[in-house]
Amino acid sequence: MLKLPHAGGRIRSRIQHRQLNRDHGYGGTFTNQILALSQMGYFSNSITAIDGLFSYASATDETVPVEQRVRSYLAANCVQCHQPGFW
Numbered sequence: 001m002l003k004l005p006h007a008g009g010r011i012r013s014r015i016q017h018r019q020l021n022r023d024h025g026y027g028g029t030f031t032n033q034i035l036a037l038s039q040m041g042y043f044s045n046s047i048t049a050i051d052g053l054f055s056y057a058s059a060t061d062e063t064v065p066v067e068q069r070v071r072s073y074l075a076a077n078c079v080q081c082h083q084p085g086f087w
């Protein structure tokens with residue numbers, strides 16, 4: 001977790017595996033971001049399997065129930081500031 005200097009250090013930026021657990025294009029090759037970051041050495045422990053890891057739903061993926069998409073959107077974009085007792 002990264003604490004930002006805004007609002008007396010109360011605003012936090014938190015990268016969650018649920019946000020990263022999706023494919024991304026790396027120079028034309030699509031692969032899971034968590035596995036790619038692990039292969040690049042960004043994690044202290046190597047990750048070789050992502051089976052069972054949760055991921056946030058894309059807001060535009062209509063194969064996923066709308067409640068799950070809304071919850072994913074709010075979690076990815078709003079929760080870092082909107083915490084109980086905060087805002």
Ligand code: HEC
Binds near residue numbers: 074077078
């Ligand atoms: C960077 C921090 C931050 C993020 C991210 C953020 N908010 Fe807020 N939000 C605030 C703050 C601070 C206030 C209070 C502003 C005020 O009182 O003037 C607020 C207020 C609100 C309010 C109340 C507005 C009102 O008139 O009372 C709503 C609704 C809201 N946010 C929704 C969201 C939603 C939905 C998201 C995600 C899409 C989001 N916020 C993301 C910081 C944030």
